[in-house]
Amino acid sequence: MSEVVPRRALTYRRDLDGLRGIAVTAVVAYHLGVPFASGGFVGVDVFFVLSGFLITSIIASELEAGTFSIASFYDRRIRRIVPALVFVCAATTVLALAFLLPDELKEFASSLIATALSVSNFWCLRHSGYFDSAAETQPLFHTWSLGVEEQFYIVFPLLLMAAFKWWRGRIRTIIWLLFAGSLFLSMVRLADHPQSTFFLLPTRAWELLAGSILALGFVPKPASRLLRDAAGALGLLAIAIAVFGYTSKTPFPGLAALLPCLGAAAVIWAGQGENTSARLLAAGPLVALGLISYSLYLWHWPLIVFANLLNVEALTELQKLAVAGTSIALAALTWRFIEQPFRRRGAGGFTRPAILWSGGVGLGSLVAVSLILISWQGFPDRFSQQVLDLAAAESDSSPWRAKCHFDGTAKGKYENSCVLGEAVPPKIIVYADSHGAEFSAVLGLLAKARRESIREITASGCPPAAHFAYPRRVACARYNENMLAKLVAIAPATIIIAANSHAWTNEGPGRYWEGLRNSLTALSAAGHRLIVLGPIPNLPNHMPAPATVARWTNRGNDPADFRFSPDERFPGVDANLRSIASEVNATYVPVAPALCNDGLCSAYLEDAVLYFDDNHLSVSGANVLAKKLLVPILWPENKMAGARRR
Missing domain, CATH: 3.40.50.1110 (SGNH hydrolase)
Incomplete structure (x- = not known):
């Protein structure tokens, strides 16, 4: 007898887009340094739980119906992920060519290759911690989370297919063991291996599996409106406590990640029937943000990085609002003119061969451009020797x-x-x-x-x-x-x-x-x-002094005149x-x-840059x-x- 509750095809839930809207707002607010969103980075964890729930719901329902195709699954993933990613990466590359110094451009190019190959979390692990100031100079650093998700998408469908075919009676046990094992690994490795615990799938998989557990029906649906209201309210409260109470100093993920993840799971669970929280999350503005959340996530970080790179001082509140507004506008345009057309099938849409071809060409082009940038040493001829000498102080x-x-x-x-x-x-x-x-x-x-x-x-x-x-x-x-x-x-x-x-x-x-x-x-x-x-x-802007002084000088200033507010x-x-x-x-x-x-x-004193980074x-x-x-x-x-x- 099956341990999996048979599911109908997943129906659209506005509350889930509203939850996406909250998650992306938290992340953007955190990255912009909004004081009350000191734990906004947990928005990524909410995304993980949502992704696990949605992906598993689709796979499980199709496996139950006997219609699941691995080719069809990856076709949908490519349509969802690749077009907007390639477009934003291409635009970011143009900005990188305009503003990054040679060594910065080479490092950007290596991160671009990692992003195109879905291994950017490994690249980030090798280069910097998520909460380190060095991460604030990397326009594609935020794609680490895409790497985690994409690696999950490669492994999990195959695992679920095998479980349905050969271990159908043990699916519940397998998923719960994977969830518990990943969570345990996240907890025990955090103290001595904080970076790998943060960036790698084995210590993050439990967050996606939390959504899978709900999708597979391992937790009975809430039977009453009162229970749904309580679960939804407590879930939103848990997310809020993490967003407003956590800081960059909170040991994370580990045990601390349970709060936002269980909060997201509670909201998803409660939304299986009518409840007050779901009605609030279905509000128009939140749903609108949720619909463009993927593109907004892609756009916001490169814009923040370049805004900081071009400023000596920290961004003002007005500048932060401008960055946020520009991110939302670009995300809306990307959703309308890039995401939506590529997701359409049939008449007026893209066929599977066309999607595979265009996705491969797009990602391959990113890799090719990156290799050119690296082989040409970041095009140093764009700058004077004085500027290059100033930038070299980073080493x-x-x-x-x-x-x-x-x-x-x-x-x-x-x-x-x-x-x-x-x-x-x-x-x-x-x-x-x-x-x-x-x-x-x-x-x-x-x-x-x-x-x-x-x-x-x-x-x-x-x-x-x-x-x-x-x-x-x-x-x-x-x-x-x-x-x-x-x-x-x-x-x-x-x-x-x-x-x-x-x-x-x-x-x-x-x-x-x-x-x-x-x-x-x-x-x-x-x-x-x-x-x-x-x-x-x-x-104050957490940008490396050598590059900041070099860019200042490149604009026609004397490096000796460079000053900053401590x-x-x-x-x-x-x-x-x-x-x-x-x-x-x-x-x-x-x-x-x-x-x-x-x-x-x-x-800059006595003909020397005094710092090799920001502090x-x-x-x-x-x-x-x-x-x-x-x-x-x-x-x-x-x-x-x-x-x-x-």
């Missing part, structure tokens, strides 16, 4: 990062930290997150010139704060516990403390500051001389660091006086600041001009 990071910079897990051990300079016991230690890596490289060269050495203890995402852990780097607490135990046991030394404190101030009321105070107190009590570096001003949190962070340093009798070294004047800061100093920048700020303290008799670049 001006510490040469010791690969060998000496820890990855923010408990694997980082004191014994494995690097000693830079001469082969003598170090008297200077840099204990920091990633903001200390370039200072370590420069100080290592300075120490070597004096026949001395320094020890580098730096780790990505792990500020030197006791018992403190960034939610996506929970191992940082153990890492710092191990490091502090070693540092308090060694002979007194000079320890330089540096951190991207801007990034950690939102982690609970005072948790970061308390952890930093505890670390400095312990180190001071152990007899170490402490030097606390002030915060590095962050660029992050609005800067004064508070500076004051807190100064106060804590005073409490533990540490020497406080503010960075702002060397970079900023009249509320504006420089990213990390380049080696050149660290050299400039080390000469100005640290050398007089560490080596007061030193008269060297500074460290020479490698």
Whole structure:
């Protein structure tokens, strides 16, 4: 006897388009930096549940009727996904040619190939985390979710076909086991493998399978209007809590993804009969947004990226509204003139061979253009040599990062930290997150010139704060516990403390500051001389400084005139660091006086770009600041001009 409830052909439900409208609005609002939508990224998870439900409903009903064809299924998927994707990617490529620098254009081209081949989630995994500022420079970064869905579409229909044919009595068990296994994998891998957990299908499949479970009738339909109303209301509430309550610091997906996914599932489940939530979701504006949601999702991110690339400061509210409005307008036009014609069959529509041919040509053309862009090195002749030299500062990071910079897990051990300079016991230690890596490289060269050495203890995402852990780097607490135990046991030394404190101030009321105070107190009590570096001003638009200064110069400006407003949190962070340093009798070294004047800061001094991204100093920048700020303290008799670049 079948475990699957026989289904009629899926009927159109306006409430599902309304739910799509909410999901895409949440994503766009989050990407535009709307404060109250700090968890809007969960809109993608709502899309996953919806996709799983709709796709499984179609496949299951056709399998029950004996009409399912894998060729027909992929024909529908190609019609739905490829035309708009190719069109938006082609338009984005034109913008990329106009505005991206050579290295940026080559990286864009590689992402375009990954998008065309439905593996952009793997590309994103290799290049950046979803919540990292580097993602904000990639116009096609948002296509990672399409990669996840398309990989699911390749595997799941074949699995369901096999289950219907050979394991019909075990379909329920198979799907529930896959759901539970994927969810369990997502939970256990999140702490030590946050990026792969976020981007890859094995740890995301459970979200699509949540929709499949509903589509296959494994959860009985709600029997009463009261139950449907309650489920729909609770589902919308769960999604709202995630959208308004989560932040980029929430460990995700893992257990946290259950809230929006179960919320979406509850709304879908309740909508199998009349209920209040379904009636609200069927409102015209939400349905209209839902209908264009795919094209809107495709358009909004490239427009945001290019708007940020062309601005020195963060986007104003008016500019954000303009980007949102342009995205909606382009999405509506794309839906009307690209999506709809290609989805039509029969008279006036596209036949299956025509769809396969045009889809193949479109995707193949994207790959071909990408290969040309890469082989021609991003067409550097579009820019002057000065602009190219400025942009090259993006590679001006510490040469010791690969060998000496820890990855923010408990694997980082004191014994494995690097000693830079001469082969003598170090008297200077840099204990920091990633903001200390370039200072370590420069100080290592300075120490070597004096026949001395320094020890580098730096780790990505792990500020030197006791018992403190960034939610996506929970191992940082153990890492710092191990490091502090070693540092308090060694002979007194000079320890330089540096951190991207801007990034950690939102982690609970005072948790970061308390952890930093505890670390400095312990180190001071152990007899170490402490030097606390002030915060590095962050660029407000999260764009890499080298490319931003290069584009500024390409418009006919002098790079020395480039100025930016520091992050609005800067004064508070500076004051807190100064106060804590005073409490533990540490020497406080503010960075702002060397970079900023009249509320504006420089990213270019002494013929060098000072950053290699939006917040990390380049080696050149660290050299400039080390000469100005640290050398007089560490080596007061030193008269060297500074460290020479490698």
